[in-house]
Amino acid sequence: MAGRGRPRDTGVEGRVLAAAAAEIRQGGYDALSIDRVAERAGVAKTTLYRRWASKAELVVALITNLREEVPFEPTDDPRGDLTKLVATITANLAATPATLIADLAAAAAREPRVGESVRALWAERHRAVTAVVAKAQEAGLVLDHVSPAVLVDQLVGPLYYRLLVTGEPLTPDYARTLIRSVLGPEEPR
Amino acid sequence: MAGRGRPRDTGVEGRVLAAAAAEIRQGGYDALSIDRVAERAGVAKTTLYRRWASKAELVVALITNLREEVPFEPTDDPRGDLTKLVATITANLAATPATLIADLAAAAAREPRVGESVRALWAERHRAVTAVVAKAQEAGLVLDHVSPAVLVDQLVGPLYYRLLVTGEPLTPDYARTLIRSVLGPEEPR
DNA sequence: TCAATTACGCTACTGCAGTATCGTAAAAGG
DNA sequence: CCTTTTACGATACTGCAGTAGCGTAATTGA
Numbered sequence: 001m002a003g004r005g006r007p008r009d010t011g012v013e014g015r016v017l018a019a020a021a022a023e024i025r026q027g028g029y030d031a032l033s034i035d036r037v038a039e040r041a042g043v044a045k046t047t048l049y050r051r052w053a054s055k056a057e058l059v060v061a062l063i064t065n066l067r068e069e070v071p072f073e074p075t076d077d078p079r080g081d082l083t084k085l086v087a088t089i090t091a092n093l094a095a096t097p098a099t100l101i102a103d104l105a106a107a108a109a110r111e112p113r114v115g116e117s118v119r120a121l122w123a124e125r126h127r128a129v130t131a132v133v134a135k136a137q138e139a140g141l142v143l144d145h146v147s148p149a150v151l152v153d154q155l156v157g158p159l160y161y162r163l164l165v166t167g168e169p170l171t172p173d174y175a176r177t178l179i180r181s182v183l184g185p186e187e188p189r
Numbered sequence: 190m191a192g193r194g195r196p197r198d199t200g201v202e203g204r205v206l207a208a209a210a211a212e213i214r215q216g217g218y219d220a221l222s223i224d225r226v227a228e229r230a231g232v233a234k235t236t237l238y239r240r241w242a243s244k245a246e247l248v249v250a251l252i253t254n255l256r257e258e259v260p261f262e263p264t265d266d267p268r269g270d271l272t273k274l275v276a277t278i279t280a281n282l283a284a285t286p287a288t289l290i291a292d293l294a295a296a297a298a299r300e301p302r303v304g305e306s307v308r309a310l311w312a313e314r315h316r317a318v319t320a321v322v323a324k325a326q327e328a329g330l331v332l333d334h335v336s337p338a339v340l341v342d343q344l345v346g347p348l349y350y351r352l353l354v355t356g357e358p359l360t361p362d363y364a365r366t367l368i369r370s371v372l373g374p375e376e377p378r
Numbered sequence: 379t380c381a382a383t384t385a386c387g388c389t390a391c392t393g394c395a396g397t398a399t400c401g402t403a404a405a406a407g408g
Numbered sequence: 409c410c411t412t413t414t415a416c417g418a419t420a421c422t423g424c425a426g427t428a429g430c431g432t433a434a435t436t437g438a
Contacts, residue, residue: 005404043416098293
């Protein structure tokens with residue numbers, strides 16, 4: 001398995017990601033300078049580019065790395081599940097600087113590889129939301145003519161729309177409003 | 190009105206915008222280089238920066254300039270109006286390179302002034318959609334508990350979500366699906 | 379005519395992402 | 409031991425956005 005030549009320094013990746021994390025925490029995407037990260041990690045810039053093809057790919061790797069997957073356990077209350085999921089996504093987005101999301105989206109649009117990575121980041125959550133929506137539909141909470149995939153877009157899309165386009169705040173209340181708009185007002189049991 | 194010193198060269202703005210338009214048409218936001226635009230317009234780079242504070246502001250001015258306002262005339266068929274509006278927005282977005290939208294969103298997140306300009310660009314359309322949605326609600330096509338503003342987000346947000354996040358295509362069919370999802374299947378008269 | 383004021387062009391600069399080149403270090407295989 | 413192979417560090421470079429400084433052109437007011 002190990003090739004012929006000099007082996008890769010296994011410490012590089014960790015040191016670079018740590019340095020990058022420290023830099024991006026204070027100042028977002030722009031403030032992260034490849035030169036500074038390399039110096040901070042004690043690594044040559046060229047070595048850094050041997051691991052990640054671009055700044056965007058480094059940032060995606062960084063986020064993938066930081067991200068702790070919170071596995072979602074569906075209960076038998078689809079409405080509650082959906083509310084919780086959307087609230088979590090809203091809170092995560094609200095806690096992330098808009099510039100970071102926007103810059104990643106821009107990089108994703110430019111570089112196909114980054115696009116794939118970003119989509120892979122969201123795939124799991126997207127699946128979770130879709131599953132819960134489908135379950136809600138089975139439970140009769142959603143009209144039959146609605147496609148679950150489209151409904152997911154109509155729940156999550158507005159969050160990005162607010163964050164990236166209108167600039168309106170992402171509040172927990174807005175998340176609840178989105179759910180209500182789709183599922184109707186809550187009925188007392 | 191005219192100040193004391195040397196008057197501004199009134200031709201600069203037009204020449205720069207024309208040069209910028211020519212550059213951005215082939216290659217998008219990235220390919221637009223301020224240096225090249227300045228040279229092409231026969232204008233010093235510093236003069237260019239005296240008119241627009243950043244590349245993003247120049248691009249916003251460019252788009253504002255190119256944009257021909259298609260005034261929307263509402264009929265007495267809210268569903269038809271809404272379908273038409275969303276279809277138009279979808280077609281416009283689909284025809285615009287994703288990188289341009291994403292880069293503008295990124296610039297808007299970074300520079301407040303650009304954010305205002307971008308939002309001003311969309312304000313008119315946003316108002317038009319909101320008005321039609323409100324009319325649809327009066328006509329009984331939308332349930333009462335739904336807020337028009339939120340419904341607009343749920344119609345337009347998914348378009349940006351697809352364009353910037355999931356990368357899925359923006360087809361006319363998708364626009365129709367969005368409408369159906371919100372207003373229900375079309376009822377034959 | 380002359381000073382003040384404002385705009386312009388020009389040159390030079392910083393910091394940035396990304397690339398190319400080259401010498402050298404560390405491993406494997408002969 | 410020696411060659412091959414791969415990784416690394418260092419330096420230097422390009423093109424970019426944006427800024428600073430300066431000399432000069434064009435206008436107004438005295």
